[in-house]
Amino acid sequence: KSTEGEERQALSIESQKDKVKEIHPDLDIIDILEEKHSAFKPYNRPVFDDMIKRIESGEARGIIAWHPDRLSRNEIDASTITYLVRTNVIHDLKFGSYNFDNSPEGIMMLQLALSQSQYFSSKLGKDVKRGLEKKVSMGWLPGVAPEGYLNNMQLDKGQKTISVDKKRSILLRKAFDLILSGSYTPPEALNILNKEWHYTTVKRRKVGGNELGRSTWYKMLSNPFYAGIIVFNGKEYKGKHKPLITLTEYNLIQELLGSRGCKRKPEKHDFAYSGMFKCGQCGCSITAENKSKYLQKSKKVKKYTYYHCTHKKDNCRQGVVEQIDITNKTIKTLNSIEIHPLLLTWALEYLDSQKGKENKEAKQVENNALDKIKRLETELSSLTRMRAKELIGDDEYIKERLTLTREIEAIKQQGNNKPSHEEMIKITKDNFIETTLAKQKFITGSFRDKKDVLSFIGSNRQIINKTVVIKLKKWLIPIAKFMSQYGAEIARFEPNIIGLDYRKNEALTSLRLTWLRRQDSNLRHRD
Structure with a gap:
């Protein structure tokens, strides 16, 4: 049986x-x-x-x-x-x-x-x-009442309710208050509850009548029943029993418990900079996690987001960096390449003026490539004739023919992959506009926007020694140097460009020529 x-x-x-x-x-x-x-x-x-x-x-x-x-x-x-x-x-x-x-x-x-x-x-x-x-739909928890509550056994089966255990609920409420104060950890509050207040659990047929256990205490702290919520088969129901704590207090306790707290709803974390940085020491990915700290003075829980190395490789002891540090460093980097609207206008006008004007240097490079292809094809024909006259053997012929063929294909592939002059102008214009708007997009945009901006400006992003390192892409470095050198000079012409005196007009013209020379270099050598 x-x-x-x-x-x-x-x-x-x-x-x-x-x-x-x-x-x-x-x-x-x-x-x-x-x-x-x-x-x-x-x-x-x-x-x-x-x-x-x-x-x-x-x-x-x-x-x-x-x-x-x-x-x-x-x-x-x-x-x-x-x-x-x-x-x-x-x-x-x-x-x-x-x-x-x-x-x-x-x-x-x-x-x-x-x-x-x-x-x-x-x-x-x-x-x-x-x-x-x-x-459950009627608002009552089936089965044995949790600690601090009692089943009303005098009622008929199916109609039994749950009431507060007056003897124990007072002490439990005080223990909850100790946790909420932020001055006591759960084990410390449990020790006071058992040792100083002499708390004992409900005596049942085979169990109970002893001190409250540590695991039971943690389950109680993460059980929403004490806030008036019944969880049954993964669903939440509003209970009719009297709660010992408010829902706000319950949520606060879960924040203080951290990973041991109850997540009432599945929580999917979406971090602003996840997947965007590598550890500068070991090269592993940088991961993120949320932390909470109870501020006793303001009686509030402050949330922090920290980024740190996954430590998947041995001997890496890099520390954590707070999310605000990454944000500040990125904004500082964006400030260094922020293009003034006046400079953007000059750059776009210049690029438009270059349409249809093939750069002589680029044209010469293209002609050189074509000449080299013709020369290699001539050598290939000569090689074939030498083999036909049996001046060279099969092995030498196959080896030399393969070398020449590969070199011709490599030159042709290089030419095919290189954008045309018109395409290069369009790419450069788009990147200038994107650079001008990058800071605003980063500050006001979504997490996806922030990641896009970081990918746009930096090719090598690291965190090392609690410092955020963003290495600018090559084509952005001249812009950063120009803004560092002439940023203050540009500010002198604001707020009104029209109606400048002669000396300011002369300085503005000089600045424009300096800026355009750099953009012409960018157009020819952009990485």
Whole structure:
């Protein structure tokens, strides 16, 4: 007989033993087995499995049970029993409340009885689940009330409610307050609760009457039941019981608990700079995590986001960097390349004026490449003629021909990959505009925008010795140098460019020429 849910059984284990001996006094009982696991699930009963092995080994010839449902309430175990009976491994079955005839008809009736047991258990499970869901929807937690609450046992079954345990709830509320003050850790509050306030748990039939355990205390701190919320089958319901703490206090406790706190809803973190930096020491990725700190003075929890090396390689001891440091460093870098609108206008006008004007240097490079291709093709033809006249052998011919062919293809591929003059103008204009708007996009944009800006300006981004390092792309370096040298001079012409005096106009013209020379260099040598 299963010992699971003894109070629901018609007869106790001892009563069943006595009754079986009374009904079958002449049988030689080798052993009496008690299974503590439910017969509803297969592969979950070690005592049953051991019993079958002992029968198959010839240690016993039959089984005595109170009812067929004690043997099985699932299809797998039921088929095992009936198959062993049919193959005469089990010679007989005896029951205290069921008559079994070891015949084809008797085996069929046994199968029906076992199937009925399985159906009854399955249906009962659904009925119980439906009843529990109904009770939860009414605002009451099924089962045993959590610590600090009591079940109202005097009410009818299905109508029982939960009330506050006045004796214990006062002390628990004080313990919650210790945590909320930010001055006590959960273990410290638990120690005060048990040692100084002499708290004892509710005494039940087999458990309770002792100090509150550490694991139970942590479960209580992360249980939203104490804030008036019932969690059942992954869903939240508003409870009708009296909460010990407010929902705001509950959320605050979860912040203080950190990773040990309860996440009431699955939380997907999206960090601003995840995947954008590498560790400057070991080259591993930089990961991020959120931390919380309780500020006792303001009675608030302040959240921080830290970035640090994943430490997947040994001997890396790099520390953490706060998100605000990365933000400030990026803004500082963007300030160094921020193009003044006046300079942007000059650059765009100049680039537009270059349309249709192929750069002489670029044209010469292209002509040189074509000349080299012709020269190599001539050498290839000569090589073929030499082979035809048998002036060189096959091995030398194949080797030289392969070398010349590869060199020709490499030059052609290089020319194909290089953007045209018009394409280069468009790319340069787009990048100037993007550079001008980068700072504003970074400050006001989404996390995705911030990552795009970082990718746009920096080719090598690292964090080392708690310092953020952003290496500018090559084509941005001249802009940064120009702004560093002439930024203050540009500011002198603001706020009104029109109507400048002669000397300012002259200085402005000089500045414009300097700026355009740099942009012409960018157009020709952009990386």
